[in-house]
Amino acid sequence: MPDLVQxxxxxxxxxxxxxxxxxxxxxxxxxxxxxxxxxxxxxxxxCGMGVCFECRVAIDGRRHVRSCQLLCREGMEVxxxx
Amino acid sequence: MGERAEFxxxxxxxxxxxxxxxxxxxEAKLRVAVVDDNPALGGQIWRGEPASPGTSQSAxxxxxxxxxxxxxxxxxxxxxxxxxxxxxxxxxxxxxxLAFRKLILATGARERFLPFPGWTLPNVIGxxxxxxxxxxxxxxxxxxxxxxxxxxxxxxxAAHLRQGGAEICLIAEQASWRRLLxxxxxxxxxxxxxxxxxxxxxxxxxxxxxxxxxPVAAQGKEKLDSVILRxxxxxxxxxxxxxxxxxxxxxxxxxxxxxxxxxxxxxVRVDDFQQTTVADVYCAGExxxxxxxxxxxxxxxxxxxxxxxxxxxxxxxxxxxxxxxxFAAGMDRGFALRHELRNLPQPDTLVCRCEDVPLGRVRExxxxxxxxxxxxCGMGPCQGRVCAPAVEFxxxxxxxxxxxxxxxxxxxxLIATAASQSPS
Numbered sequence: 001m002p003d004l005v006q007x008x009x010x011x012x013x014x015x016x017x018x019x020x021x022x023x024x025x026x027x028x029x030x031x032x033x034x035x036x037x038x039x040x041x042x043x044x045x046x047c048g049m050g051v052c053f054e055c056r057v058a059i060d061g062r063r064h065v066r067s068c069q070l071l072c073r074e075g076m077e078v079x080x081x082x
Numbered sequence: 083m084g085e086r087a088e089f090x091x092x093x094x095x096x097x098x099x100x101x102x103x104x105x106x107x108x109e110a111k112l113r114v115a116v117v118d119d120n121p122a123l124g125g126q127i128w129r130g131e132p133a134s135p136g137t138s139q140s141a142x143x144x145x146x147x148x149x150x151x152x153x154x155x156x157x158x159x160x161x162x163x164x165x166x167x168x169x170x171x172x173x174x175x176x177x178x179x180l181a182f183r184k185l186i187l188a189t190g191a192r193e194r195f196l197p198f199p200g201w202t203l204p205n206v207i208g209x210x211x212x213x214x215x216x217x218x219x220x221x222x223x224x225x226x227x228x229x230x231x232x233x234x235x236x237x238x239x240a241a242h243l244r245q246g247g248a249e250i251c252l253i254a255e256q257a258s259w260r261r262l263l264x265x266x267x268x269x270x271x272x273x274x275x276x277x278x279x280x281x282x283x284x285x286x287x288x289x290x291x292x293x294x295x296x297p298v299a300a301q302g303k304e305k306l307d308s309v310i311l312r313x314x315x316x317x318x319x320x321x322x323x324x325x326x327x328x329x330x331x332x333x334x335x336x337x338x339x340x341x342x343x344x345x346x347x348x349x350v351r352v353d354d355f356q357q358t359t360v361a362d363v364y365c366a367g368e369x370x371x372x373x374x375x376x377x378x379x380x381x382x383x384x385x386x387x388x389x390x391x392x393x394x395x396x397x398x399x400x401x402x403x404x405x406x407x408x409f410a411a412g413m414d415r416g417f418a419l420r421h422e423l424r425n426l427p428q429p430d431t432l433v434c435r436c437e438d439v440p441l442g443r444v445r446e447x448x449x450x451x452x453x454x455x456x457x458x459c460g461m462g463p464c465q466g467r468v469c470a471p472a473v474e475f476x477x478x479x480x481x482x483x484x485x486x487x488x489x490x491x492x493x494x495x496l497i498a499t500a501a502s503q504s505p506s
Contacts, residue, residue: 032204042203048207054435
């Protein structure tokens with residue numbers, strides 16, 4: 001059995017393999033988009049390496065965190081679509 | 083105030099160049115730290131490998147650095163200099179001051195992205211970008227992937243995604259067969275490169291590789307459904323789950339520029355010992371010009387020996403570096419961008435994804451500075467890292483501009499920076 005981390009994405013509980021980044025967790029949970037752009041377009045990750053900021057989400061209430069560079073932690077609360 | 087730590091040598095960037103530099107400096111008994119914004123060492127090419135090295139080469143370097151008392155500061159992003167020989171960095175836990183006697187910049191490269199209609203749709207991702215996500219836990223098994231753009235990274239990404247179970251529909255390389263052939267002839271002079279290329283070819287057996295072919299549009303409503311490709315006079319539609327698309331690499335020179343190092347034609351200028359135009363600041367790997375893994379390792383070692391004063395050890399690597407730089411120059415020629423790519427974006431195609439500025443509005447201005455001030459192009463969180471290289475290609479503008487902080491940081495971090503700069 002893979003080692004899983006329990007966390008929430010927009011309030012929905014998900015279990016994600018330990019060692020995954022938050023960006024990977026959101027995609028694994030079935031969403032391609034992580035945020036809305038200033039004109040309202042849906043956006044997903046682009047660079048995958050912390051440069052483009054398209055993957056930014058709120059984590060435990062802290063906004064603008066690059067989800068591609070942060071590993072999932074037990075109990076983490078992720079908010080996407082902001 | 084955050085904490086302060088002092089080192090003989092601070093290496094910024096924990097990819098191959100940074101690891102090699104840190105090893106050589108630490109083996110000379112210097113106190114060395116490596117700071118990197120990713121969760122672990124490896125940079126992009128070795129991302130996710132400390133736990134399970136993908137090659138004997140990466141395993142060798144990981145073992146070498148692990149045996150040394152090198153201080154690894156991961157998940158931490160350098161954002162500004164404060165005073166002489168001190169950099170401020172931010173992590174999830176707060177800020178810290180990193181002081182050094184010598185600095186080695188090994189800040190790597192990023193993908194070049196070019197705008198075309200639909201490129202902002204979710205699931206249009208960089209080629210290296212999708213590879214990085216796959217290494218970070220994204221499951222690509224059974225997904226249909228079109229790999230497009232230019233450069234050797236397309237093959238490496240496609241091979242990696244295929245290993246992960248993706249179905250690679252095709253690889254569209256914008257360079258012509260004629261240019262690729264000239265590049266391949268150069269490969270023959272570099273046995274290790276040739277071996278890598280043949281191994282990739284084997285892993286990609288059965289996958290169509292089309293030269294002189296590029297994406298003209300991505301289609302879909304809330305996410306990507308299909309890609310329109312062009313080759314010669316022919317245009318056709320390929321349904322897919324992901325478009326993995328990147329147009330070779332751009333050196334990350336921002337921190338070097340901020341420290342006053344001379345940057346010429348997008349590359350950090352260095353001397354024979356990898357020292358920049360600023361004393362005691364060295365630079366190794368992709369920021370000095372895109373050259374790939376082997377050149378990064380060699381430049382890293384030269385920089386590491388040089389900061390330790392082991393100049394003969396550094397000199398011993400000059401010939402190897404020269405050969406690899408020749409190969410890099412061939413790569414630049416082989417994968418030069420064709421002019422047709424300038425016609426891909428339409429007036430309403432977004433160029434700046436942070437501020438949603440379309441090409442038509444950017445074109446109304448006569449310079450990068452004017453466009454920034456009047457349209458906010460390049461003024462969002464990525465600070466132009468994505469759109470500036472695109473605008474440089476599309477409009478031929480000089481897009482060099484950098485100011486602190488080199489990455490957006492929390493207000494608390496700026497306050498801490500101001501506090502440590504003010505005389506106490």
